[in-house]
Amino acid sequence: MPDKSAFNLFNPTPDADLRSFSTDRPTKANSPYTVDAGHFQYETDLVVYGSSNVDGVRSQAWTVVDPTLKLGLTNTMDAELQVTPYESVRTETAGATTNASGLGDTYARLKINLLGDDGGPAAVALLPYVKLPTAREPLGNGRVEGGVILPISFSAPGGFTVIVMPEGDYLKDTTGAGYHGAFDFLVNVSHPLDKKWTFYSEVFTTQSFQAADKPIYTLDEAFTYALTPTLQLDFGGNFSLNDAAPRVQLYTGLSQRF
Secondary structure (H helix, E strand, O other): OOOOOOOEOOEOOOHHHOOOOOOOOOOOOOOOOOOOOOOEEEEEEEEEEEEEEEOOEEEEEEEEOOOEEEEEEEOOEEEEEEOOOOEEEEEEEOOEEEEEEEOOOEEEEEEEEEEOOOOOOEEEEEEEEEEEOOOOOOOOOOOOEEEEEOOEEEEEHHHEEEEEEEEEEEEEOOOOOOEEEEEEEEEEEEEEOOOOEEEEEEEEEEEEOOOOOOOEEEEEEEEEEEEEOOEEEEEEEEEEOOOOOOOEEEEEEEEEEO
16 A cells, blocks of 8 residues: 555645545445545535424425535545535424425534545544534524534445444534534445445434434435446435434435546
8 A cells, every 4th residue: 555645635646546436425324434635526415305294293305406525635634515505395284384495504524534544444534513504594593513423434244334423413402592412323234236336224313412302213225326436326215213303315416536
């Protein structure tokens, strides 16, 4: 393995030394691998549809193109910005219907690989993030939030890859001006089906430290299809296991590295 420590934003990694194309899509799991120094990558939903019915409140939500833009800063660090130019939510409750649409919130992240960026049986990264409240109510809550994500990936027998990912969040309370903590955890298992197709299966939970919040459990299933070595199409669905999250969320997306 060549020494890549000298590469940075202004001294890009040569094409011959680029690591394999890796994305944080399509499921909720994040990859611990960073974008190579001096290179750019986008990962975006093309369209997302969600439907829920919780405590008598029915809602349908659409998101159209919400790219995460990534820029490799060093060999083991990249900067990421997720923007949502348009989302729409329709809510029905007690015979009343409300519609809201417009700009969504913006997320800024820094991915710092701690182990295994350029090979090995395991990889670990640290992802601190902050949410910038660019969405108006009711699409957003108008407050800055943040947290830290710790994706851990390792190779398993039979060609499987496993990601476990704890996450700690600092979120605005549903009512009032206070904040509370939340803890997310997931286990993601993936396996290539052939040279182009890969299948992902994942269980996810959110446990909030706000007393009024219900825990969330979902089962997430997805596929990716490699159009080229650096261009990937994906599609999948997230399914609530206890009706606290949207009952179903379906999506398709695209990712590419330059």
